[in-house]
Amino acid sequence: MTGQSSAAEGTTSPPTPDGVPFLGNGLAFSRNPVGAIEEWASLGDIVRLEIPGRTMYLVTGPGPIEQILVADHETFTISPAQRETFRGIEDHAVTTTTGERWERLRRALRPAFTRDAIQRYADRIVETTTTYVDEWEDGERIDLYREMRFLSVNVLADAMLDVDIRGREEVVMDAADALVDRANLRRPGQLLPDWIPTPTDRRFERTVTELDAYVDELISERRTTGLGDDVCSVLLDAHDAGDISLDEVRHNVVAMLLAGHDSPSVALTHAVRLLDGHPDVRAALVDESHDVVASDRPTGESSAALERTRNVVSETLRLYPPTLGVTRQATEAVTLDGHELPAGAQVLCPQWPVHRDERFWDDPTAFVPSRWQQPSDRPEYAYFPFSGGPRNCVGAPFARQELTLVLATMLDTVELDVSVDGPLTFTPSLQLRPEPDIDATVTRR
């Protein structure tokens, strides 16, 4: 480990873990992203990393995280790595824009995420899940993560876009895979100059073309059927009012389809896996869905009362946060927790080590959903699965409701007996996607 005193008075440079020549800390990161991040986080709340092509500051203290996301959010813009990952697919979306343009796009999306809208989506989430799960046969062995992806794409498309996407899910999933691949630190072409086309680039071009064509189809269909209250209509309304361009409509529909299914499917996979390992918790959830739901099937009205299920969702997002972390770039020199970061510094605030930090969590690695029943005085940013501040996840309320209702509906209908083929490792990319095969055997109730 190395560290230096800084020129700026009263500040020091953060420690840098030892790395290997040329690849710096990138090799450890790509081999075992969560293991490496945990180890580095133990060196301090702010650690400087040398990753090929860039210096990155790992920030794992709730105070500095809150400073970046909330208090000093105007000093921290989105990272060049994020813009680069989404280049050619979401250049006109909320995910990559900044300033007045980003504010305009968030405003245009707002009607699709009001409390009423979220309530409206609930019944459709339950309906889509019921239809999907009904197709699993008793004794069938399913690829759990893959099924959760298909289910999440269907839930998102039906509830938020009012489209039946059955048979076309892979158009969305392939584009998401291409994005994850592009940002994957383990990808062999990662170190090549941009002008050398790699198989990843070619796959990206192909999947993006297909997804763009699908989204164009959705938009013209919406024009033919007339605008409703789905997210595509909400964006077209804003376009008709002269607030956003057609490219902005397109790229934000793409952003919804991609951001809106990937993280929920990772979270659902872990939730089912964790429940399988904790039959007492699972039994309590089954009881809850029977008790709360008079009709034996959860509905929109009942989601608020599914308290234990909501605690399982919170605990799953704590132990297995679906995203690698939140990235930002400092627009000017800034002092964070006594350390001086130069203008242009790139920061990564990873949820994993913070969500498992024993300074803030009792028995941090244990799955204890009941911990969410107790009030706590831990710092707010000891838990931030959906990020925070003005640029937080726009889909957070939808996602929380979706995860709660999908779990309750599944638990009410089937029991899933899970097996994981090998140690639980993760893709070093945007999402912490599980790498081993995760199968489940279905028993119908």
Ligand code: HEM
């Ligand atoms: C478990 C589920 C989810 C998790 C853990 C999650 C997490 C996140 C995180 C960490 C960010 C980064 C925010 C930042 O840079 O500060 C983000 C951004 C975003 N998420 Fe989610 N998300 C989830 C589900 C969803 C859903 C269901 C949607 C859409 C319906 C969605 C849409 C978005 C969008 C559009 C952004 C970009 C926001 C912006 O930059 O203004 N997410 N999400």
